Amino acid sequence: MEKLMIEGGYPLQGKVEISGAKNSAVALIPAAILADSTVTIDHLPNISDVKILSELLKEIGGDVSLEGNKLIVNPANMIPMPLPNGNVKKLRASYYLMGAMLGRFKKAAIGLPGGCNLGPRPIDQHIKGFEALGASITNERGAIYLRAGELTGARIYLDVVSVGATINIMLAAVKAKGRTVIENAAKEPEIIDVATLLTSMGAKIKGAGTDVIRIDGVESLHGCYHSIIPDRIEAGTYMIFAAAMGKEVTIDNVISQHVESLIAKLREMGVDVETFEDSVIVRTNGDHLKAVDVKTLVYPGFPTDLQQPFTALLTKGNGTSIVTDTIYNARFKHIDELRRMGAEVKIEGSSAIISGPVNLEGAKVKASDLRAGAALVAAGLMSNGVTEIYGLDHIDRGYEQLVDKLTILGAKVWREEMTLEEQEAHVKSM
Ligand SMILES: CC(=O)N[C@H]1[C@@H](OP(=O)(O)OP(=O)(O)OC[C@H]2O[C@@H](n3ccc(=O)[nH]c3=O)[C@H](O)[C@@H]2O)O[C@H](CO)[C@@H](O)[C@@H]1O
Numbered sequence: 001m002e003k004l005m006i007e008g009g010y011p012l013q014g015k016v017e018i019s020g021a022k023n024s025a026v027a028l029i030p031a032a033i034l035a036d037s038t039v040t041i042d043h044l045p046n047i048s049d050v051k052i053l054s055e056l057l058k059e060i061g062g063d064v065s066l067e068g069n070k071l072i073v074n075p076a077n078m079i080p081m082p083l084p085n086g087n088v089k090k091l092r093a094s095y096y097l098m099g100a101m102l103g104r105f106k107k108a109a110i111g112l113p114g115g116c117n118l119g120p121r122p123i124d125q126h127i128k129g130f131e132a133l134g135a136s137i138t139n140e141r142g143a144i145y146l147r148a149g150e151l152t153g154a155r156i157y158l159d160v161v162s163v164g165a166t167i168n169i170m171l172a173a174v175k176a177k178g179r180t181v182i183e184n185a186a187k188e189p190e191i192i193d194v195a196t197l198l199t200s201m202g203a204k205i206k207g208a209g210t211d212v213i214r215i216d217g218v219e220s221l222h223g224c225y226h227s228i229i230p231d232r233i234e235a236g237t238y239m240i241f242a243a244a245m246g247k248e249v250t251i252d253n254v255i256s257q258h259v260e261s262l263i264a265k266l267r268e269m270g271v272d273v274e275t276f277e278d279s280v281i282v283r284t285n286g287d288h289l290k291a292v293d294v295k296t297l298v299y300p301g302f303p304t305d306l307q308q309p310f311t312a313l314l315t316k317g318n319g320t321s322i323v324t325d326t327i328y329n330a331r332f333k334h335i336d337e338l339r340r341m342g343a344e345v346k347i348e349g350s351s352a353i354i355s356g357p358v359n360l361e362g363a364k365v366k367a368s369d370l371r372a373g374a375a376l377v378a379a380g381l382m383s384n385g386v387t388e389i390y391g392l393d394h395i396d397r398g399y400e401q402l403v404d405k406l407t408i409l410g411a412k413v414w415r416e417e418m419t420l421e422e423q424e425a426h427v428k429s430m
């Protein structure tokens with residue numbers, strides 16, 4: 001077991017290359033189940049969620065090879081093996097196996113998903129969609145059993161705008177009989193990416209990226225090559241690191257339109273952000289940042305996944321900032337840890353109220369989830385002295401080569417083996 005060590009105070013400068021999008025990758029990989037020949041997905045991020053999903057495809061009989069950032073899946077011999085336990089519990093996106101296996105085999109048995117603990121994360125809208133397509137669903141001892149004689153297209157109105165439900169219904173519907181219409185669909189770029197892969201496989205999908213998606217079911221889907229979109233959340237995280245500690249940092253391989261809400265907020269704080277076709281340059285003189293208010297919203301609003309690292313940056317803002325998370329109103333587990341480092345933050349309902357600027361001090365802190373980890377890294381970079389971050393497994397779910405990327409930018413960051421006492425204390429605190 002390792003911990004992440006950061007000696008704070010070093011300015012960041014240079015260029016960082018963004019990896020493929022985690023939240024696309026975790027849907028694209030299950031989507032390959034729906035094909036009848038080889039699917040190649042390129043430029044995947046080298047993160048633990050991708051490795052676990054690749055293993056899951058092997059568990060159901062897929063011929064799968066993950067070579068560097070390229071995944072080659074021949075799904076021809078896959079079987080509808082039940083997956084009630086084990087790897088499915090290690091990540092949130094294992095729920096996409098429900099839609100993909102239901103779409104291909106008309107049945108699936110998948111354990112309830114794990115992933116970041118952000119408070120309640122129901123999947124009722126996924127279930128509602130599957131039922132509308134004709135599946136019967138039962139929850140048996142923590143696993144969801146889905147069965148359908150036949151899947152038939154339907155009109156499905158999502159009561160909540162949900163990324164996961166939108167993608168899962170698309171996966172189940174592409175081979176259903178007739179037309180499916182998803183209304184009040186989520187519009188995140190990852191949904192367009194999944195629709196692009198499915199379309200290359202022969203699916204008929206219109207409207208991905210808008211709030212009405214129309215799918216005309218087809219008999220079969222074939223293999224194809226797909227190159228994943230860049231990770232807008234990883235890009236946003238490095239933009240926040242750069243705003244906190246950067247002189248001039250170029251973030252390469254980013255679609256700037258995908259991070260527009262963050263760019264607007266950074267500019268409001270007084271950070272200079274310049275956008276190019278596939279890169280963004282962030283310049284700051286480090287200090288004199290303004291306090292700003294932020295509310296997380298569905299895309300194209302400010303993403304909840306950047307709320308946590310952005311909160312850490314706001315400890316540098318002059319005055320009072322209010323951060324409200326309307327997507328996950330309890331996504332504030334990072335705040336106690338930021339307080340240990342000297343942050344002045346109060347929680348009121350679904351808002352964090354941050355007073356700044358403060359000089360953070362290095363401390364021993366714990367990442368309770370992936371983006372809480374990113375918040376603590378931002379705080380560690382800004383702090384005086386050394387910060388030790390436990391719970392590195394969360395950070396490894398979503399950030400490829402974090403240490404290497406930050407080191408290239410001039411940060412003092414390294415991984416260190418935890419002592420036995422530290423391991424025991426960490427396990428007890430979980
Ligand atoms: C693997 C992946 O892509 N994860 C992302 C995805 O998660 P995920 O797809 O799980 O999040 P959703 O978009 O589904 O959730 C949005 C909101 O809808 C609620 N909801 C969702 C489904 C449902 O059936 N019922 C319901 O009430 C959730 O509790 C939440 O309040 O989108 C989130 C919101 O942008 C991001 O934080 C996650 O990084």
Ligand SMILES: C=C(OP(=O)(O)O)C(=O)O
Pocket residue numbers: 022023091092093114115116117305370371398
């Ligand atoms: C919440 C996240 O991931 P997941 O949905 O996979 O837990 C995230 O990427 O910030």
